[in-house]
Amino acid sequence: MPEQFFEQVEHYKILLEKWNKIHNLTGAKTLHQINEFIVDAITPITFLPPVTKAMDIGTGAGFPGMILAMAMPKTHFTLVEPLTKRASFLQFVKADLGLNNVDVKALRVEQLPSEPYDLITSRAVTDTDMLLKLSEPFCTKGTLLLFYKGEKVYDEINESLDYTIIEAENRHYLLIKR
Numbered sequence: 001m002p003e004q005f006f007e008q009v010e011h012y013k014i015l016l017e018k019w020n021k022i023h024n025l026t027g028a029k030t031l032h033q034i035n036e037f038i039v040d041a042i043t044p045i046t047f048l049p050p051v052t053k054a055m056d057i058g059t060g061a062g063f064p065g066m067i068l069a070m071a072m073p074k075t076h077f078t079l080v081e082p083l084t085k086r087a088s089f090l091q092f093v094k095a096d097l098g099l100n101n102v103d104v105k106a107l108r109v110e111q112l113p114s115e116p117y118d119l120i121t122s123r124a125v126t127d128t129d130m131l132l133k134l135s136e137p138f139c140t141k142g143t144l145l146l147f148y149k150g151e152k153v154y155d156e157i158n159e160s161l162d163y164t165i166i167e168a169e170n171r172h173y174l175l176i177k178r
């Protein structure tokens with residue numbers, strides 16, 4: 001974990017609490033819930049290989065993309081969030097924390113030009129089939145897809161995929177290799 005990670009996360013939590021009261025950015029309303037979301041977002045760094053370029057589809061208030069960007073400063077993250085109030089928050093956090101490895105795109109992922117990424121993440125956006133379709137223009141051989149799923153992940157798996165499911169207490173991390 002980079003040295004500045006914990007300091008950045010603490011600052012992020014203060015900003016999120018402040019903005020969330022006015023703009024309702026996330027369902028995490030208490031510090032305890034925010035901390036749980038952060039732990040959930042960061043857990044995959046225990047099993048992800050180093051990557052150069054990542055995209056988070058539907059970042060929301062920053063989970064998991066912004067948190068992963070803080071934990072992986074050598075990885076360039078594109079955070080895709082179509083809701084203006086959330087994208088504005090993400091842009092503010094990026095500037096306030098000086099996160100040079102983050103780009104915020106206030107668009108739907110379908111509006112972005114096709115380009116390859118090493119890692120594509122998504123949490124609480126849609127089902128696995130739709131995420132695979134949305135990710136396709138950004139995949140190349142070796143791209144990793146990391147989808148933060150619940151228990152229903154087993155119902156959404158296509159057996160033809162090269163995948164691993166990493167189970168945590170309240171989360172199933174679906175890791176697919178292209």
